Structures are given as C-alpha cells and as structure tokens.
Amino acid sequence: MAGPSHYIMPLPELDRPTKLLIVASPYYKDISDHQIAGAVAEIEAAGATHEIAHVPGALEIPTTIGIAERMSNFDGYVALGCVIRGETTHYDTVCNDSSRALQLLGLQGLCIGNGILTVETYEQAAVRADPKQQNKGGGAAAAALHLIALSRKWGRAEKGMGFTRELLAKGGETV
Template identity: 70%
Template sequence: MAGSETHYTLPRPSFDEDVKILIVVAPYYRDIADDLIAGAKAEIEAVGAEWELVEVPGALELPTAIRIADQTADFDGYVALGCVIRGETTHYDTVCNDSSRGLSTMGLAGLCIGNGILTVENREQAEVRADPDRMNKGGGAAAAALHLVALARKWKGGALPAGFRPPNA
C-alpha cells in the first residue's frame, strides 16, 4: 500500500545567496494541483527561497514552459506540477512519457528541475499523493529542485574538460 513505507529524506539544503524557483503547474484537476502547489510553496519557503507560479494548459506543456523560462528569465530551478489519471485510451501513456522525457532531457542539459507530475490510476491515488499532509509530492518535487540548485552552486565554476588530458597540459 502506498504511503505505508518510510523513506529517507535528505536534510534541506541551505543557501548563502538568494534562490528563485519557478513553479509551473498544469491545473487540469484544480484541487489536486492546488495541493501540489501548497506543498511546493511550503518547501521552497522553508529554505528561505522565493517562488513564482505560472499555469499551462496541460502536462505536455510543462517542459515547453520551463524551456521558455530558462531562455528568457532568471530562475535557479523549476518545479513541474500536474496530474495525469489513466483513462480509457493510450493518451495517458503519451502524456506521461513525453512530459517526463521533456523534463529529463532538460535536466540532463543542466537545468535544476523537480518533477511533480503525478501519474496515477485513479483520483484517490492522486489525492493521497498530492495532499501536503500525506505523501506531499509537490513538496518532494520542490525539494528535488532545491537540492539540484545547491549541487549546481557547489560545483559552479569548477567545470573541467571531459576526456583525456596529457600530463603538463
């Protein structure tokens, strides 16, 4: 049963400089989205960071909105929030796979993204996962983004070229 196990949670990161996070949400299921947002905001505020919120039509638009923000605005990290509930068609698989792939691709390119897109079988599963007092997946996505921001800042300026470097080079 979901929620019956305990999992290790990293301690919250701390920051010497201001952090600004963009929360991008697809509010197709408004009540679920509101719970995810509440959890994300609370986690971001708990480390003293700032946040901004934008809404997009659906989960497929989440990666695009984050990419636009990365190219045109000044955010340290991103939290993608939404909910996809399995229906009667294969559209569920497309939305789940493509939104996740888009976020992962940008993450591998160096963006600090917390993925809080719920992919569930039914509304009850979504409610449990979104509720800040239960599984709090919005807070978890924000925590992931914040940890990645902290990691990126830790190694900022320390990038070394990849590959073989001959001695004395």
C-alpha cells in the same frame, strides 16, 4: 500493512538568494492546489522565493520551463501536474513525453523537480498531492532545491571556454 518508511533529506542550505518557477497544470484544480501548497511551503522553508505559471496540461510544462530558462532568471523549476489513466493510450503519451522532456532539460543542466503525478485513479492523486499525506509537490520543490545547491557547489565562476577580456589583455587564452 504499512510499507517501509522513506528517508526525506533535510532541505539544503542555500548560499545566496534563490528563485524558483513553479509550473503547474490545474487540469485537476484541487490536486494542483494541494501540490502548489506543498511546493510553496518547501520553497519558503528553504528561504527561497518563487513565481507560479499555470499551463493547460502536463505536456506544456516542459515547454514552459524551456522558455523560462531562455528568457528569464530562475535558478530552478518545479513541475507540477497530474495525469490520471483514462480509456485511451493518451495517458501513456502524456506521461512518457512530459517525463522525457523534463529529463532532457535536466540533462542540459536545468535544476528541475518533477512532481507530475502519473496515477491510475483520482484517489491515488489526492493522497499523493495532499501536503499532509505524501506531499509530492513539496518533494518536487525539495528536489529542485537540492539540485540548485549541488549545481552551485560544483559550478565554476566562469563556465565558458575561449578568450576572456582579462586574458586577452594579458595575451592569454582560457582552457
């Protein structure tokens, strides 16, 4: 018996060139390849560009995004990985800590689509990663694109507070 269908929002229209960084852990390489294929297809469908960075595991994904945010010029990020439950509590640590770190980066204003799969079995991961099935990589890319569009819609040309050169010349201060 099939469950309820899920609504998939249409991709946002981007007002200017957009560049995303896909950060992927190829720990399960075939799963990762499917996730990346789905993400790239969504990014290209929106008319955006991308780069891909590979990292050893899911715990390194948020750190890589944090470094890229400080040192590069990406508009948003797509986090792709897969954590399959094993025999130890390491699964819980990796799932919770990677998710929490991505959430904290998002709350700082980064536009991140979280496509780190947390599953019980390899078979569950394969269905979720496959672009022809659940396409969670594509969904994560779409989420990042929507966040970028919202941040641009709500953003200000100048976010800083204090003095600006123009106002200093006029003897004023920004609020």
